Amino acid sequence: MKRLQAFKFQLRPGGQQECEMRRFAGACRFVFNRALARQN
Known part of the structure; x- marks a missing residue:
């Protein structure tokens, strides 16, 4: 049986990165x- 897994990350980029x-x-x-x- 296959199992799907997901990850969630919150990004907090700085001024130039954003x-x-x-x-x-x-x-x-x-x-x-x-x-x-x-x-x-």
Whole structure:
């Protein structure tokens, strides 16, 4: 029997880290939306 296990972590980034994480998330969202648009 397989068992799934998950972990949850709370991130507390500083000023510069938070800015970079937001930019990275925005870039990922852009790429994902572009890929969806190409499929249709």
